[in-house]
Amino acid sequence: MGPLPDGVELAVFGDGVPEGVEFCVLDPPARDRFAEILPRLTALKVVQTLSAGIDRVPKLPDGVTLCNAGGVHDGPVAEWIVAAILAMNKDLPRYAERQRAGEWDTSGNTAFSGAEGARDLSEQHVLIVGHGSIGQALQSRLAPFGTRVTGIARRPRDGVHGPEDLPGLLPDADVVVLLAPATDETRGMVDAAFLARMRPGALLVNAARGTLVRTPALLDALREGRVRAALDTTDPEPLPPGHPLFSAPGVLVTPHVAGSSAHWRDRAYRLAGDQLRRYAAGEPLVNVRRHGY
Numbered sequence: 001m002g003p004l005p006d007g008v009e010l011a012v013f014g015d016g017v018p019e020g021v022e023f024c025v026l027d028p029p030a031r032d033r034f035a036e037i038l039p040r041l042t043a044l045k046v047v048q049t050l051s052a053g054i055d056r057v058p059k060l061p062d063g064v065t066l067c068n069a070g071g072v073h074d075g076p077v078a079e080w081i082v083a084a085i086l087a088m089n090k091d092l093p094r095y096a097e098r099q100r101a102g103e104w105d106t107s108g109n110t111a112f113s114g115a116e117g118a119r120d121l122s123e124q125h126v127l128i129v130g131h132g133s134i135g136q137a138l139q140s141r142l143a144p145f146g147t148r149v150t151g152i153a154r155r156p157r158d159g160v161h162g163p164e165d166l167p168g169l170l171p172d173a174d175v176v177v178l179l180a181p182a183t184d185e186t187r188g189m190v191d192a193a194f195l196a197r198m199r200p201g202a203l204l205v206n207a208a209r210g211t212l213v214r215t216p217a218l219l220d221a222l223r224e225g226r227v228r229a230a231l232d233t234t235d236p237e238p239l240p241p242g243h244p245l246f247s248a249p250g251v252l253v254t255p256h257v258a259g260s261s262a263h264w265r266d267r268a269y270r271l272a273g274d275q276l277r278r279y280a281a282g283e284p285l286v287n288v289r290r291h292g293y
Contacts, residue, residue, distance in 0.1 A: 001273030080258035130180030210235035
């Protein structure tokens with residue numbers, strides 16, 4: 001976190017509740033404990049999360065400012081999305097299964113078979129639903145591939161569409177990436193109608209929150225071969241043993257690890273330290289979030 005401002009004391013969550021806490025740095029594993037002691041944190045002014053999503057932060061009292069870790073997870077999540085798109089384009093999950101079975105499968109070699117062949121990113125259109133800092137990081141990483149990228153954000157801006165344009169953009173996208181936060185407006189947005197508007201064979205990538213997707217509708221679309229999916233978040237989460245998403249055709253599932261890089265905590269605590277110093281100096285905080293955004 002770097003040097004603490006004069007007069008600032010550092011306390012750690014434990015069995016007791018430190019008195020006079022004004023600024024709380026909320027690590028994901030501490031969320032349940034924080035919810036328990038929140039009513040006793042009567043002096044609390046700021047909650048700084050170490051995660052980008054804030055949907056799992058308990059409702060805060062009036063007058064408490066909530067800040068997320070915007071920017072901390074941008075690179076790792078964007079890299080996971082690129083890796084997932086490439087893995088699904090190149091059919092790597094199927095080849096991994098063949099490897100485990102001890103089979104040399106040449107059916108995908110277009111020089112010796114009538115296979116359609118792998119999809120090239122240079123020929124694809126990626127639609128990013130939730131074009132915030134992670135979406136921008138993803139777009140910059142797709143640029144060297146020559147991929148055409150379209151962004152959608154809650155507030156449209158130059159080069160980025162508003163939510164009202166989403167239905168018309170879905171049929172033209174080869175890949176639809178979900179990066180929107182979980183709010184009342186976005187929960188369940190990927191329903192049967194959304195999936196029906198997607199291009200046949202298109203890839204749905206969810207690196208946001210599982211609750212954005214209606215799982216029964218996605219399972220139907222996967223089983224019918226209408227779409228494929230790469231999911232780092234699911235509903236429910238965690239997936240219970242034997243859940244049909246594990247065995248559905250055309251799906252890659254990872255257990256919410258897109259943002260898990262070797263140095264994310266270093267970045268997160270640097271941000272938290274910077275925020276604490278801003279707070280102590282009476283300066284405006286960054287990454288202030290309201291209404292789920």
